[in-house]
């Protein structure tokens with residue numbers, strides 16, 4: 001699951017900005033649009049379409065889960 005792309009939480013409070021990326025839904029293989037977070041001076045090691053990472057980290061007091069590999073919203 002993830003936030004609808006028009007309802008992404010405000011990450012400017014932690015210095016971040018969103019872009020919208022098209023990736024594949026893990027369960028169904030359909031193209032889906034998700035938010036990808038960007039932080040100054042930080043680049044994610046993987047692109048969302050080719051991300052092998054299955055784990056994320058929680059931000060914003062546990063209301064936002066970002067993939068550790070590509071920074072997409074996995075809340």
Ligand SMILES: [Zn+2]
Nearest residue numbers: 051067069070
């Ligand atoms: Zn990822």
